[in-house]
Amino acid sequence: MTRDTSYFFCGVGGSGMAPLALIVLAKGAAVAGSDRSRDQGRSAGKFAFLESRGVKLFPQDGSGVTDPAQIVVTSAAVEETVPDVQAARRAGASLMLRAELLSQLFNAAALSVGVAGTSGKSTTTGMIGWILKSAGRDPTVMNGAEMKNFITPDTPFASALVGEGPAFVSEVDESDGSIARYSPTVAVVNNISLDHKSMEELRTLFGDFTAKARTAVLNLDNGETVGLAAQAGAKAVTYSLSDMTADLLAEQVAPAADGVTFTVRDRRDGETATVKLRMPGLHNVSNGLAALAAAGACGVGLAEAASALSEFTGVKRRMEVVGTLGGVTVIDDFAHNPDKITATLQTLHAFPGRLLVMFQPHGFGPLRLMKDEFIEMFAAQLNPGDVLIMPEPVYFGGTVDRSVSTADVIAGVCAHGRDAIALADREACGDKLVDLARPGDRIVIMGARDDTLSVFAAEILERVGAKLR
Numbered sequence: 001m002t003r004d005t006s007y008f009f010c011g012v013g014g015s016g017m018a019p020l021a022l023i024v025l026a027k028g029a030a031v032a033g034s035d036r037s038r039d040q041g042r043s044a045g046k047f048a049f050l051e052s053r054g055v056k057l058f059p060q061d062g063s064g065v066t067d068p069a070q071i072v073v074t075s076a077a078v079e080e081t082v083p084d085v086q087a088a089r090r091a092g093a094s095l096m097l098r099a100e101l102l103s104q105l106f107n108a109a110a111l112s113v114g115v116a117g118t119s120g121k122s123t124t125t126g127m128i129g130w131i132l133k134s135a136g137r138d139p140t141v142m143n144g145a146e147m148k149n150f151i152t153p154d155t156p157f158a159s160a161l162v163g164e165g166p167a168f169v170s171e172v173d174e175s176d177g178s179i180a181r182y183s184p185t186v187a188v189v190n191n192i193s194l195d196h197k198s199m200e201e202l203r204t205l206f207g208d209f210t211a212k213a214r215t216a217v218l219n220l221d222n223g224e225t226v227g228l229a230a231q232a233g234a235k236a237v238t239y240s241l242s243d244m245t246a247d248l249l250a251e252q253v254a255p256a257a258d259g260v261t262f263t264v265r266d267r268r269d270g271e272t273a274t275v276k277l278r279m280p281g282l283h284n285v286s287n288g289l290a291a292l293a294a295a296g297a298c299g300v301g302l303a304e305a306a307s308a309l310s311e312f313t314g315v316k317r318r319m320e321v322v323g324t325l326g327g328v329t330v331i332d333d334f335a336h337n338p339d340k341i342t343a344t345l346q347t348l349h350a351f352p353g354r355l356l357v358m359f360q361p362h363g364f365g366p367l368r369l370m371k372d373e374f375i376e377m378f379a380a381q382l383n384p385g386d387v388l389i390m391p392e393p394v395y396f397g398g399t400v401d402r403s404v405s406t407a408d409v410i411a412g413v414c415a416h417g418r419d420a421i422a423l424a425d426r427e428a429c430g431d432k433l434v435d436l437a438r439p440g441d442r443i444v445i446m447g448a449r450d451d452t453l454s455v456f457a458a459e460i461l462e463r464v465g466a467k468l469r
Helices: 015-028 046-053 083-091 098-108 119-134 199-211 223-235 282-297 302-309 338-349 364-381 406-415 428-438 452-466
Strands: 004-011 030-034 056-058 071-076 094-097 111-116 140-141 169-171 188-189 215-219 236-240 248-256 259-266 272-277 320-325 328-333 357-361 388-391 419-422 444-449
Touching: 004 083, 015 030, 015 046, 015 071, 015 098, 046 056, 046 119, 071 083, 071 098, 094 098, 098 111, 098 140, 098 169, 111 199, 111 282, 119 188, 119 302, 140 302, 169 223, 169 444, 188 199, 199 223, 215 223, 223 236, 236 259, 236 282, 236 357, 248 282, 259 282, 259 302, 272 282, 272 302, 282 302, 282 338, 282 406, 282 444, 328 452, 338 357, 338 364, 338 388, 338 444, 357 428, 364 406, 388 406, 388 428, 406 419, 428 452, 444 452
Parallel strands: 004 030, 004 071, 030 056, 071 094, 111 169, 111 188, 140 169, 188 215, 215 236, 236 248, 328 444, 357 388, 357 444, 388 419
Antiparallel strands: 248 259, 259 272, 320 328
16 A cells, blocks of 8 residues: 555445545545445445545546546446446556455554454454454454444444554455455454355365464364364464364353353463353354454453453444334344354344344345255244245346346245245335234344445334334
């Protein structure tokens, strides 16, 4: 990254773009950007925040890209037909992928912590960032989700933290293969399962990622990461909820509706510490163990790290309770692949109440890739009495193969004897949720790549409250 360069972010409001733009801005570069969501009137608060921080915003019509000295930053998904890309070609401005810019910043850090895996990246990244911040390490953190501990009245959107210390903690994405660009000091891999790529591709990507690290933090409760641990040898630091050979082991796990308490034991020296997580679910215990192991690799002692972890309040849209009205609780959740959805449903099913689940797939491509896995997962994880409702996948433009629809998934789930409904759009899904809701229910709004799902969840809560008042 060059401080005297002007960067233009195409899709600047995106979960991966906004924090990166803020980090680049904080490092002294001029930052501008555009976003189709802003042009469509969505997520006004986020764009107002970006402007307040000094990001100059333009319509996504190419008008912001006029200088050949600009560097236009795009995601891998941006197509040549996007006006900003065409304007960059005309002006002779350089084009750079988001992952290329992020990896430059990451690889230049004296202590780089890359958090990878199919599920749990954002939560684990936030946990590590909070532990290092609490330990006085003043890290820079790049996250794809808003970290609640860092939200203040002046910073309502806290997916980035810019520090002066040597540590750079970042989510690392395998979905577009960009994980190959990163050379971490500490590589964390929570788990590996089918999501955006074939298992063969994923094994290669994650294997190369951990091979470059000084320390590889790996989960012994996932078969694929067990294989990585064997490859990593002496540089592996392992964790588990059940495997007694792990370096960090969770013991005396006591789940509750709003959190989970456990003892972490370090097999290497026998030290133990108590963690009182403020987030429910065994998957969050696993995320917590990963964060403690990574913090240890960064030089933070177990007792200090465990104390800080107990103060971590989570990230937005990860089983986030929107509220309860009329005896109905509405939950906003980012889950969008079979493993993530399974973790949420299993956690919620540990406590009483019917689940009304609205799942909005995050694209036609992922829906097509994981159709069979979605069917099997929902058939196994929905309880009798639960209801699954699905609209068509989120779509923000561009060319797309629509050969598989949500109706295909719903038909498969119904064939297994579960109650599932496909509806044309989200508005119809909302109407159905409100119609079905009764005291004791929990409504779960699931999906990724769409910030307006949180607004939708809040609206559903209000409507249900009015109905059951």
